[in-house]
Amino acid sequence: MTQTADASTAVSRPEPAGPWRKEWLDVVRAASGGLLFGVPLLYTMEVWWTGSRSQPPAMALVVVLLLIPVFVLNQTGGFRETPDHRVRDAVADTVEAVALGLVVTTVVLVLLREITTQTPLAAALGKVVYESIPFCLGIGVARLFLHGDRDGDDGDDGDDGAGPGDGRNARDDRGTGDEDDDDDDDTGRSRGTLADLGATSLGAVFIALSIAPTDEVPTLASAMTPAWLLVVVGASLLVSYAIVFVAGFTNQDERHAHRGIFQRPLTETIVSYLLALVMSLLLLWCFQRGFEPWTDVVTRVVVLGLPAAVGGAAGRLAI
Amino acid sequence: MSNGRADDSANDSGADDDGRSVAEWTTFLASCVILATVLALIVVQMRGRQDPAAPAATIAGEARQVGGQFHVAVEVDNSGDRTAQNVQVTAELTHNGTTTSGDQTIDFLAGGESTNLVFVFDENPATGELTVTVSGYAEP
Numbered sequence: 001m002t003q004t005a006d007a008s009t010a011v012s013r014p015e016p017a018g019p020w021r022k023e024w025l026d027v028v029r030a031a032s033g034g035l036l037f038g039v040p041l042l043y044t045m046e047v048w049w050t051g052s053r054s055q056p057p058a059m060a061l062v063v064v065l066l067l068i069p070v071f072v073l074n075q076t077g078g079f080r081e082t083p084d085h086r087v088r089d090a091v092a093d094t095v096e097a098v099a100l101g102l103v104v105t106t107v108v109l110v111l112l113r114e115i116t117t118q119t120p121l122a123a124a125l126g127k128v129v130y131e132s133i134p135f136c137l138g139i140g141v142a143r144l145f146l147h148g149d150r151d152g153d154d155g156d157d158g159d160d161g162a163g164p165g166d167g168r169n170a171r172d173d174r175g176t177g178d179e180d181d182d183d184d185d186d187t188g189r190s191r192g193t194l195a196d197l198g199a200t201s202l203g204a205v206f207i208a209l210s211i212a213p214t215d216e217v218p219t220l221a222s223a224m225t226p227a228w229l230l231v232v233v234g235a236s237l238l239v240s241y242a243i244v245f246v247a248g249f250t251n252q253d254e255r256h257a258h259r260g261i262f263q264r265p266l267t268e269t270i271v272s273y274l275l276a277l278v279m280s281l282l283l284l285w286c287f288q289r290g291f292e293p294w295t296d297v298v299t300r301v302v303v304l305g306l307p308a309a310v311g312g313a314a315g316r317l318a319i
Numbered sequence: 320m321s322n323g324r325a326d327d328s329a330n331d332s333g334a335d336d337d338g339r340s341v342a343e344w345t346t347f348l349a350s351c352v353i354l355a356t357v358l359a360l361i362v363v364q365m366r367g368r369q370d371p372a373a374p375a376a377t378i379a380g381e382a383r384q385v386g387g388q389f390h391v392a393v394e395v396d397n398s399g400d401r402t403a404q405n406v407q408v409t410a411e412l413t414h415n416g417t418t419t420s421g422d423q424t425i426d427f428l429a430g431g432e433s434t435n436l437v438f439v440f441d442e443n444p445a446t447g448e449l450t451v452t453v454s455g456y457a458e459p
Binding site: 092126 | 338339340341342343345346347349350351353354357358360361362364365369400402404426427429430431432433459
């Protein structure tokens, strides 16, 4: 029996997640959806300025108005495993989505040092409120974004006997033909790995392409210290892992048990992040964003690597 | 599944009659606290003073010699509550009867915010007369 066949048969259906684990997965999915949608706007200095110069009544109005589209999205999409058909569920999830959007936005703005201890409270509030708009909308459509996984599984066929995630094996099997043929199996896994690497590259370029030519990257990079840069690297890896291995509606146990060239969660996350950094470097070179001194290049690549990692993770979910 | 969370949650051990589990209620309550805190902070800002922007520039420390030039750090502080836009900062050094000046612009300076600039002169500011001023700004 081939390794691929083992993967599809040896992994049993997981026990239903407990309420706390289910809630945690929902929250991580929400945060991931927000990041997918909101990261590009975080690298837009005009939004920082808009937040800085906004008056409190405008901020309050934005928060209140934001509740409306998020409520509508929660009734059709949302971040839960199933959409909210009851109004009270949609209302509760709307409050949660906006609150989570504000929290995640704050964390990322602190990470990018756009909010520091020196930032006046009014300016920090303005930045958080305006930057959280796409985050909250992203949370509102998190289920739609992260519904399937890179298997092409739409997540609705969990009861069809095949189980979510089998598409991944099916993809691998496409190249195998005879299950007893180890060479074909290796070819199939290689194709799967290549598909993941390709999707990571394309996703990273898709998100980072619109950010790389802007002045925001050197501006943000100039505020980074070496220690803070390590925090950004850690956060990028964490976000990438969360989007692919926690937030997706997949059979998590099966995903974690899957064997491939790079497809152990930790290995895949690191390799994909390195690929996102390479794509960031290429984009910065392409747009002639300055390559001297080398320490600046590293800082800029890491700063651009955060959205690139988010894009790469989204790309792997998309195939 | 089609009936949404109520049906799903009913199977969860922590679900109540409303179909929400304790975990979901916890998230909801925490979210209410966060949202209320943000709105409260905005209201506090709303009720606070809204003085006009008042950016001012001061020399921050001694001039630092780099190569054959002198770098002077200048701190620009907006002591008002409103944001100042396109803050124009001018530094003038009079040395042996000759005046050298330089300008820098700060895109945005929020109320209560301060930022640092550096002006570079060929002459030593310690042996001349150096003045730094905010020559103008826009109200966004």
